[in-house]
Amino acid sequence: MDYTEEQIQRYSRHFLLQDVGVEGQEKISNGKVLIVGAGGLGAPAALYLAAAGVGTIGIIDGDVVDYSNLQRQVIHFTADVNKPKVISAKEKINQLNPDVNVVTYQELLTSYNALDIIKDYDFLIDGTDNFPVKFLINDACVLAGKPFSHGGILRFDGQTMTYVPGSACYRCVFVSPPPPNAVPTCSQAGVLGAIAGMLGTIQAAEALKYLTGVGELLTNRLLIFDAKKMTFRTVNVKHNPNCPVDGDHPTVTQLVDYEQAACELKKH
Amino acid sequence: MSKIIVNGQEQTIDTTSIQLLDLIKLNDVQQPDMVSIQLNGEFVLRDRYETTTINDGDELDFLYFMGGGQR
Ligand SMILES: [Zn+2]
Secondary structure, three states: OOOOHHHHHHOHHHHHOOOOHHHHHHHHHOOEEEEEOOOOOHHHHHHHHHHHOOOEEEEEOOOEOOHHHOOOOOOOOHHHOOOEHHHHHHHHHHHHOOOOEEEEEOOOOOOOOHHHHHOOOOEEEEOOOOHHHHHHHHHHHHHHOOOEEEEEEEEOEEEEEEEOOOOOOHHHHHOOOOOHHHOOOHHHHOEOHHHHHHHHHHHHHHHHHHHHOOOOOOOOEEEEEEOOOOEEEEEEOOOOOOOOOOOOOOOOOOOOOOOOOHHHHHOO | OEEEEEOOEEEEEOOOEEEHHHHHHHOOOOOHHHEEEEEOOEEEOHHHOOOOEEEOOOEEEEEEOOOOOOO
């Protein structure tokens, strides 16, 4: 790959990085990452992946920008309110790095479109905050053999783990979605905005590590942090033989759309 | 008395053993539906919380659903 003078400067800190270098940057430039949800987690992830020069970034989100998003969804600005999130995100990515090819899907990820959409990507970032789609992403990735980063945030806490085919999946740990009535509406729970940045950035780092093959991914480990105490803990988890999707006797053999609390459909 | 480890921290319980569901209550988990529990590295099925006994030296991880949920 021939780099222009501008690109040499743009990616110079990656070129300097021994584990990445020119070869690693080429892998990043050829990489295709799908971000599900252009919200709290997807926003920082998209910005860092764009800055890194990921060749293709897909963004799927059916929402429009709302004032209540701006406290944490840093890819959207005040002037974007009422604009589709995928358009707002694409505009910022293009401004940050015109090398990136942005593919937008202004829709929800469902059992009908999931496998068709994810097939074109190397790695997925789960940037949703509702359980039905989290389980859908997990199942689609397990069934299609795609790696992905799970992320969840709540109040002052965050959790993330990375799946690659063969490692423990999200269902290995959490088995099935909590009953919809056990989940409070998102406006009741709340989250400190910067927590989304902390977690989405970890997810972006995992995507870049996957693309470049550098280091050890967060597989078979669930990273949990509590920002009130600012403590981080990694819990070893292993593949669960009772896992409904990749256990010894799978019961989930096709994709399922679970029910969820109404508010969670709208606000990420 | 027995000593167990919950989320990396030592806990002392008054009895020699305790039912997992009681331990969940002892740890102020308001909604057992919202926690996934690993006992000595193996996940406990949610419908076995009532019938699983925790003994001296056991290590547990309470892993909470995160993503709009509540613990
Ligand atoms: Zn699994």
